[in-house]
Amino acid sequence: MAHTPLHPDLPRLPPRHVPRPRLRDALLEADCRLRLLCAPVGSGKSVLLGECMRHCPAETRLVHLDLRGQPLGAEAFVQRLATALGLPATDLAGIERHLDDESRPLWLLLDDYPRFPDAELDHALNELILCSPHRVRWWVASRRRPQLQLTRLLLDGELFELGSHELAFRENELGELLQRAGHHWSRSAILGLMEQSQGWCAGLCLCLLGLKPGQRISVEAGNALVLEYLKREVLDELPGDWQQALYSLAHFPHFDRELCEQSLGVGEGVQLLTHLQECGLFIEPVDQEGRLLRVQPALASLLAAQLPASMAKALYRKACQWYVSREQIGPALEYAFKAEQPDVAASLMERYTQDRLLQGHGLALLLEWCRELPTELRGSTPRLALLNAWALLLGGRLDEGEEYVVALERFLPQPDARQQWELIAQWKTLAGKLAFHRGAAEQARALLAEAVAELPERAWSQRLVCYLMQIEQALIEGDFDHAQELNRVAIKQAREHASLAFESLMALEHVKLLEIRGELLRAETLLNRLYSELAGAWGAEPSPMRGRTQLLRAGLLLQRGCYPEAEAAFESGLRECQACADPAAVWGHLGLAELSALHGDVAGAFTRVSDAERAMQYNHISVQLYQGLLLLTKARLWLGQGRHAQVEKAVRGQLAGGTQLPPFGAPELNVRLHLLLTQARLAAGEVGEALDSLRSMHARALEEGRRPLACEIGFSLAEALHAGSRQAQAKQALLDALALARQMGLASLERAFALRNPAMRQWASKSAGNTGESAHAALLSRRELDVLKLIAQGFSNQQIAEMLFISLHTVKTHAQRINFKLGVERRTQAVVRAKELGLTS
Incomplete structure (x- = not known):
C-alpha cells in the first residue's frame, strides 16, 4: 500500500509509541462508510487514528479535524468542516454537494468528537455520513456514542466499531x-x-x-x-452532582437502575446514570443484557476514594436497605458491615441459610463477616451460634466450630417444648458431623440417626447434611446398596426444595460410588453434566460445588492417563475452591503432586504437598481432616525413593492413632494406608507377611466391588508372588491386574507399576510367550492388535476390512472390544492409550 508523506499537521505520536497492527490493519482493511472508535478518555483513540493516517493511500485526500471534545453546535461544526475541506462559508447542503462532487477518495477524520450530547450536532453528522458517496470514508473518535443511525449502517455493512475492550492493551x-x-x-x-x-x-x-x-x-x-x-x-468539567454520582457508583461492584434510584435519589438516580453513560464516563455493562453495570474496575477504587467517608457510609446504609427490601441477604450484609452497623449485620446473619453457604463466595464471606462481628454478638442468639458453627465446620475449622456447638447449651431450656426439641436436634446434627470428622464412627452414627428422625421439616438442609455423612460412612464401610438408597432419598429431598447446592453434593457422592466401583467413564459423564448445570445456574462466579466437581473430574482424568486435561482441571478446581474458602482445595494440591510424581518430578511433587500443608495452616483447617491424605501422598513418594522404613514408621503411627473414620471425601483412605504399609513391608523383604496381607485385602476388595482398589492391590500381589518365586501365579496375577486396569481405563495404575517395578514389567513381557508379545499385548487378540495398529495409522474401518480380508461388521466389533479392553470410548482415545502402553509404535 502506498503511503502519504508525513505532513506537519498530522498528530504527533507519543514517545515510545507501540504500533498496534491488530487494530490498525483491521481499520485500514474495513470496507465501510464509517469507522467509529468509541471509548472513554485515555483509551488510545487519537493515537490509533494518528497511526492509521500514516498509512493513508497516496491517492486519497486526508482531512483531519481535532474537535478537542468541546461543545460545538451543528452550525459551528459545519463551518469547521467546511474550512477543513477548503470551502468558503457554507451550509450542510453545500458540504453534501461538495462531497458528492469530490473526484478522488477522501478520508474525513473527526478526532475527540464533542463529549456532551447534542442532538442537532449528531443529526448533522448523521446526514453527512448517510449522504456521502462510497469514496468518502468517515473516521470518528469519541468518548460517547453519537446518536447516529448506527444500526442501519451496521446492517448495510457500512460500520466498523471499536470499543474500550478492543482498544485495551494486550x-x-x-x-x-x-x-x-x-x-x-x-x-x-x-x-x-x-x-x-x-x-x-x-x-x-x-x-x-x-x-x-x-x-x-x-x-x-x-x-x-x-x-x-x-x-x-x-x-473538573463535570457538574458537581455528576461527579458525586460517579464517585458513589464506584463504591458498588455492580449496580442497576433501581439501585441508582435508591442511592442517588428517587427521580434523579436514573437521570444521572443516563448522563454518565451518554458521556462515556467509565460505566460498562457486566452482563450481556446490559442490566447490570459497573464502574470500570481499573478506576473504581480511585474514584470511590474521592467521596467523603461520611457520605460513603450513608451510601452503604441505603444500599443495605435496598437489598433487604429485595430479600438479597448476602449483599445487604456486606453493606451493613461497610456502613459500620454490626447490630444490623447480626440481625441479617440470622436470615442466612445453610444452602447459601454452599453457593459462590457464601462460606468465605460468612467466615469473614463473623470475624468482623464484635465477639459478644457472634453467639448472642441460638441462630447465630448455629450459623457460626456450621460455617466453621464447613470451613474445616473443627476446634473453633466445636466452641459454638458447646455454647448452644447456654440457650437451654427454650421457651416451649417445640423450640427445645428443635434446638436439641440441631445440636445433634452438628455434634454428629463433628464426631464424624473426629473419626468417632459409632458416636457419629447414633447422633446422625437421631437427628434425621427428630429434625423438623423446615430444617431440611440440616437433614440433608446428616444424609451426606451417612452416605460417606456407608461408602467407607463398603455398604454400597445402603449408600445408593440414602443418596436417592437425599437427592429427591434436595430437588423438592429446589436446592441445586445440596443436589450437587449428593451427585458428587454418587460419583464417588461410581469411582469406587470402577465406572470411570460414567462418573466423568455425570461430572461433565453437573458442571454444565452449575455454570448455567450460577454463571462465572466461583463456586465450591463447581470447584469440587472439577477436582473429582481431574482425579478421574488422572486415573485414565489424560494428564494435560487432568492438570488443567486440578488447577481450575483449586482456584475455585480457594476463592470460596473451601478446604477441598487441598485435594487440588495433592492431585497436582500425584501428577508430578507420575511424570518423574519427585521434587515438584513434594513442593505441591508443602503447598497443601501451608494452605491448611493459613486457613486454620484442622490437621486431622487432611493429615491422612497428606501422609498417603508423601508415603507414596517415599516408597518411590526406596525409603520403606520411613513409610512403615509414619503409616503405623497414623493407623495407631485410633482414627476410625477417614476424612470426608476419601472413603478408601484407611485401606489405602494399609496397602502402603504392606507395600513397605514387601520392599523391606517381609514377603510372607506381605503376601498374606495382600491376598486378604485383594479378596475383600473384590468381594465388596472396589474394582480400582482391587486392581491396585493386584499389581502389588503380583510383585509379592514374584518376590516369593511363585512365577506362574505372579504372571496370572499381573495379567489379571492388567486386564482389570484396561477394562476400567486405569492407565495411571499401569504407569505407576512400570515406574515402581520396571524389571518385573520386562519379565512379564518375556514370559508372555514366544511371539514376543508384551504383557500388555497379551490382553488383546492377534486380530485385535492388527486392527489397532491399522487404526493408529489412520485407516478407516472400510480400508481395514479390505486390507485384512474381513467384513466391515467384524472390524467394528474388533474396534468395540479394543475400546472396552483399553477403557476408552473413541478410536482416537484408543490410539493414544495404545501408544502409551507400548502396543503401537
Whole structure:
C-alpha cells in the first residue's frame, strides 16, 4: 500500500509509541462508510487514528479535524468542516454537494468528537455520513456514542466499531511498551499489571512515567498521576452532582437502575446514570443484557476514594436497605458491615441459610463477616451460634466450630417444648458431623440417626447434611446398596426444595460410588453434566460445588492417563475452591503432586504437598481432616525413593492413632494406608507377611466391588508372588491386574507399576510367550492388535476390512472390544492409550 508523506499537521505520536497492527490493519482493511472508535478518555483513540493516517493511500485526500471534545453546535461544526475541506462559508447542503462532487477518495477524520450530547450536532453528522458517496470514508473518535443511525449502517455493512475492550492493551503490547521504556519484567508481573489496569492505555503510560529500569510501579504514585489526569481531562468539567454520582457508583461492584434510584435519589438516580453513560464516563455493562453495570474496575477504587467517608457510609446504609427490601441477604450484609452497623449485620446473619453457604463466595464471606462481628454478638442468639458453627465446620475449622456447638447449651431450656426439641436436634446434627470428622464412627452414627428422625421439616438442609455423612460412612464401610438408597432419598429431598447446592453434593457422592466401583467413564459423564448445570445456574462466579466437581473430574482424568486435561482441571478446581474458602482445595494440591510424581518430578511433587500443608495452616483447617491424605501422598513418594522404613514408621503411627473414620471425601483412605504399609513391608523383604496381607485385602476388595482398589492391590500381589518365586501365579496375577486396569481405563495404575517395578514389567513381557508379545499385548487378540495398529495409522474401518480380508461388521466389533479392553470410548482415545502402553509404535 502506498503511503502519504508525513505532513506537519498530522498528530504527533507519543514517545515510545507501540504500533498496534491488530487494530490498525483491521481499520485500514474495513470496507465501510464509517469507522467509529468509541471509548472513554485515555483509551488510545487519537493515537490509533494518528497511526492509521500514516498509512493513508497516496491517492486519497486526508482531512483531519481535532474537535478537542468541546461543545460545538451543528452550525459551528459545519463551518469547521467546511474550512477543513477548503470551502468558503457554507451550509450542510453545500458540504453534501461538495462531497458528492469530490473526484478522488477522501478520508474525513473527526478526532475527540464533542463529549456532551447534542442532538442537532449528531443529526448533522448523521446526514453527512448517510449522504456521502462510497469514496468518502468517515473516521470518528469519541468518548460517547453519537446518536447516529448506527444500526442501519451496521446492517448495510457500512460500520466498523471499536470499543474500550478492543482498544485495551494486550499482554504482548504491554510487554513491548515495557521494553521500549527499558523494563524487563517477568510474565507474571506483566499479567499482574494487566489485571490492575485492565489494559487501560493512559493508566499504563502514566504509571510508567519516571519509572527507572528495574523499578516496580508504585500504586500510590501511579494513582496520583492518574487522578491528576482524570481531573484535567474529565472530572473538573463535570457538574458537581455528576461527579458525586460517579464517585458513589464506584463504591458498588455492580449496580442497576433501581439501585441508582435508591442511592442517588428517587427521580434523579436514573437521570444521572443516563448522563454518565451518554458521556462515556467509565460505566460498562457486566452482563450481556446490559442490566447490570459497573464502574470500570481499573478506576473504581480511585474514584470511590474521592467521596467523603461520611457520605460513603450513608451510601452503604441505603444500599443495605435496598437489598433487604429485595430479600438479597448476602449483599445487604456486606453493606451493613461497610456502613459500620454490626447490630444490623447480626440481625441479617440470622436470615442466612445453610444452602447459601454452599453457593459462590457464601462460606468465605460468612467466615469473614463473623470475624468482623464484635465477639459478644457472634453467639448472642441460638441462630447465630448455629450459623457460626456450621460455617466453621464447613470451613474445616473443627476446634473453633466445636466452641459454638458447646455454647448452644447456654440457650437451654427454650421457651416451649417445640423450640427445645428443635434446638436439641440441631445440636445433634452438628455434634454428629463433628464426631464424624473426629473419626468417632459409632458416636457419629447414633447422633446422625437421631437427628434425621427428630429434625423438623423446615430444617431440611440440616437433614440433608446428616444424609451426606451417612452416605460417606456407608461408602467407607463398603455398604454400597445402603449408600445408593440414602443418596436417592437425599437427592429427591434436595430437588423438592429446589436446592441445586445440596443436589450437587449428593451427585458428587454418587460419583464417588461410581469411582469406587470402577465406572470411570460414567462418573466423568455425570461430572461433565453437573458442571454444565452449575455454570448455567450460577454463571462465572466461583463456586465450591463447581470447584469440587472439577477436582473429582481431574482425579478421574488422572486415573485414565489424560494428564494435560487432568492438570488443567486440578488447577481450575483449586482456584475455585480457594476463592470460596473451601478446604477441598487441598485435594487440588495433592492431585497436582500425584501428577508430578507420575511424570518423574519427585521434587515438584513434594513442593505441591508443602503447598497443601501451608494452605491448611493459613486457613486454620484442622490437621486431622487432611493429615491422612497428606501422609498417603508423601508415603507414596517415599516408597518411590526406596525409603520403606520411613513409610512403615509414619503409616503405623497414623493407623495407631485410633482414627476410625477417614476424612470426608476419601472413603478408601484407611485401606489405602494399609496397602502402603504392606507395600513397605514387601520392599523391606517381609514377603510372607506381605503376601498374606495382600491376598486378604485383594479378596475383600473384590468381594465388596472396589474394582480400582482391587486392581491396585493386584499389581502389588503380583510383585509379592514374584518376590516369593511363585512365577506362574505372579504372571496370572499381573495379567489379571492388567486386564482389570484396561477394562476400567486405569492407565495411571499401569504407569505407576512400570515406574515402581520396571524389571518385573520386562519379565512379564518375556514370559508372555514366544511371539514376543508384551504383557500388555497379551490382553488383546492377534486380530485385535492388527486392527489397532491399522487404526493408529489412520485407516478407516472400510480400508481395514479390505486390507485384512474381513467384513466391515467384524472390524467394528474388533474396534468395540479394543475400546472396552483399553477403557476408552473413541478410536482416537484408543490410539493414544495404545501408544502409551507400548502396543503401537
